[in-house]
Amino acid sequence: MTVTATTVGLDTVVDAGDGALVTVPAGGRLRIVDLYGNQAVDTLFYDAHDIDNRYSAFDTIREQRAVFLTTGSRLLSTRLDELAVITDDTCGRHDTVGGACSQESNVIRYGESTRHQHACRQTFLRYGAQAGIGQRQLTHNINFFMNVPVTPDGGLTFEDGLSAPGKYVELTASRDLLVLISNCPQINNPCNGWNPTPIQLLGWW
Amino acid sequence: MSHTHELPAAAAWSAPVRAGRTVRLTALGDNANASVLIVGADRLDRLNIPDTLKSQMSARIKPGMVLMSDRGQALATVLDSTLDWHDCLTGALPGRLLLLELTKHGFGEADLHGCINFFSKVAVSDSASLEFVPGHATAGDSVTLRADQDLLIFISTTPHALSDLPGAGVAVQIETPEHTEDPELREEAQRALRLTRELIA
Ligand SMILES: [Zn+2]
DSSP states (O other): OBOOTTOOSEEEEEOTTOEEEEEEOTTOEEEEEESSSSOOEEEEEEETTEEEEEBOHHHHHHHHTBSSBOTTOEEEBTTOOEEEEEEEESSOOBBSSSOOOOHHHHHHHHOGGGTTSOOHHHHHHHHHGGGTOOGGGOOOOEEETOBOOBOTTSBBOOBOOSOOTTEEEEEEESSOEEEEEEEOOOOSSGGGTTSOOOEEEEEEO | OEEEEEEOTTOEEEEEEOTTOEEEEEESSTTOOEEEEEEETTSSOBBOHHHHHHHTTBSSBOTTOEEEBTTSOEEEEEEEESOSOBBOSSOOOSOSHHHHHHHHTTOOGGGOOOOEEETOOEEEOTTOBEEEOTTOOOTTOEEEEEESSOEEEEEEOOOOTTOOSOOOOEEEEEEOOSOOOOOSOOHHHHHHHHHHHHHTO
């Protein structure tokens, strides 16, 4: 599904494994609803007027001294510009360390048999192309609703989500944004509860 | 063959490294930090921190890990290190030394990806907040990587972004060893190495 800059407001469902490219004007609110629970929503943010000014997971983590994102988290760019703020969150925390699945990383993690399964970075490329977002422009994303605990001894695990049907996260755009979404099709780990499901996008602007 | 380059603190450098060569970074003083970006010789495939971490179930870089690319290739293997924790969650200061160094090779902002901050530790609390650990690295600490394919490697010695201590320089020694052995590796890391050797190394 594609939403153009002329859309006023938004109410749409993104099927499991599908994606979206949404333009959100400065001040606009975008709500992502986890309709059935335990779905990972891989999301990237770009300054709509300069896609090199894009979301930076590790600048965001460092500046806020926090590994997880939740209400109040400011999403920063590689230039440390504020792209958006999480202004509402009924889930509690969201991952930005785990990145997006790809065919190639599936092979490394789950074996050769998964090479031709659908994966998030394919969806990013498909929907990003119309905005000039290619492989070089793909960076480390946010995984809304995903639970990737980082432990004090430096371990990393993927766990069953904290989310549940109807939980949502809402962002307020600090500038005109392109939001690139892959509603993750991953079936090899518990981030989607082994069963990818649709999400709803609601927008007010 | 061996080449050594000493970077002072707050400097940046880049070098091509052929497959099979080793890169040893040595801290020249206490509180050194080396922020490192790695790009494959095809100039597009680059270090992917999330893929590297999640396939090896680690939130830090330590010996016995393979550094993996966007395309699931092994870029380099961490053969050994005097430290078992190198930060890779907090990126480099948007200081621009790394960006300038990238620019020399025709890269730009789009290529500023997650980096490894060798010699730095940022501890994670139970509540997942972060705290820089001062004094983690002292003079003489080192880490040795083996290039598993032809690489371009970018290094900045800008002090860690969360540190208020003066930084230190880092010596970079690039050598052609007679022989290297794989350290003990997870199955996923072995798979990345095998695929890389079959395809491109
Ligand atoms: Zn995915």
